[in-house]
């Protein structure tokens with residue numbers, strides 16, 4: 001960790017890529033990514049970063065970011081940019097983290113820029129070389145080395161904290177709590193563990209996810225040696241996106257296998273109730289920090305290669321305080337998290353039941369993940385359809401990956417079909433690893 005009093009210098013310039021961001025990924029060991037439809041960002045190395053734990057994790061990361069900005073030049077939309085991942089629960093043993101990459105390649109609206117952030121004067125070419133990049137004639141940014149072999153190391157799959165049978169019992173217990181009226185909705189998750197014969201190339205894994213699931217946000221946050229997890233995945237759910245004072249969210253809840261007909265989702269009252277509770281929770285939680293919140297009267301259907309989801313795109317505006325200050329991105333993320341898409345209704349009772357019935361630490365799974373910039377813009381997705389490297393993590397990635405998936409339990413849920421739903425939600429990561437359930 002670099003202390004918050006370190007002075008950060010960011011230089012920005014336009015560059016060209018021989019192909020796109022996604023094609024660059026297999027050549028690199030990213031400390032962070034956030035890519036959708038070929039646009040977004042790749043971070044390399046860590047110029048500054050910190051970790052936080054407990055109920056105060058959002059505030060601790062926010063305080064660190066504020067002090068970092070005070071000692072940075074320049075600090076506007078051109079830099080610096082931080083990647084952020086927060087744990088689902090304040091009781092997690094995992095650490096929440098914020099990191100400013102040394103190198104950030106950012107692609108938006110067909111325009112690519114390069115940000116190099118350092119704590120001491122160092123030629124940009126040297127920093128780039130350290131991360132396997134070279135800036136050629138005419139601003140062409142190219143990898144210096146070849147991409148690792150296409151094939152993934154041999155992977156094996158084993159049950160996580162709960163076997164499928166134990167998970168079915170947890171769902172049955174959750175359903176009893178629904179029938180007893182303790183909760184109306186409860187999202188229960190499980191994990192599976194993948195062990196590989198050699199370290200998994202995280203850049204190639206991310207490239208496979210971004211290529212096969214372009215409609216999702218392919219995320220990765222790692223790079224801080226003191227933090228125990230590197231998180232990666234491809235989430236279809238946006239908790240909050242902030243552009244100036246404009247806010248938007250994509251709420252997902254209600255799922256069927258892509259092999260079925262959309263009519264099975266659209267005409268299912270149980271799926272709609274599950275969805276409505278997720279939308280209501282987000283709107284209620286955002287109300288203290290936002291106004292003019294609009295949600296569609298009916299959800300739409302989001303088609304992904306593995307599933308159909310009910311989806312609601314919500315918009316609003318941040319509310320300024322008496323002195324005209326807008327809430328910070330981390331304040332908004334804290335207000336919004338956790339929605340009933342990943343926790344339940346009512347929130348606190350559901351969170352207690354989750355801790356008890358899942359018997360595992362969710363770590364960063366289902367927590368906010370994304371980026372913030374110095375101008376107050378941010379994307380915070382919900383860390384779904386992903387996994388966490390465990391144990392020894394080499395520079396190319398770890399060889400043990402814990403992957404998570406959950407589903408909403410409401411009146412009318414059937415344990416066997418909820419279990420089947422978690423299998424299809426595990427599919428993107430398993431497919432990227434060359435595995436099937």
Ligand SMILES: C=C(O[C@H]1C=CC=C(C(=O)O)[C@@H]1O)C(=O)O
Pocket residue numbers: 187189237252253254255309340341342384385404405406407408425
């Ligand atoms: C909890 C997960 O998905 C959530 C997001 C979309 C649909 C969901 C559902 O239909 O249950 C879940 O609420 C997960 O992917 O692990």
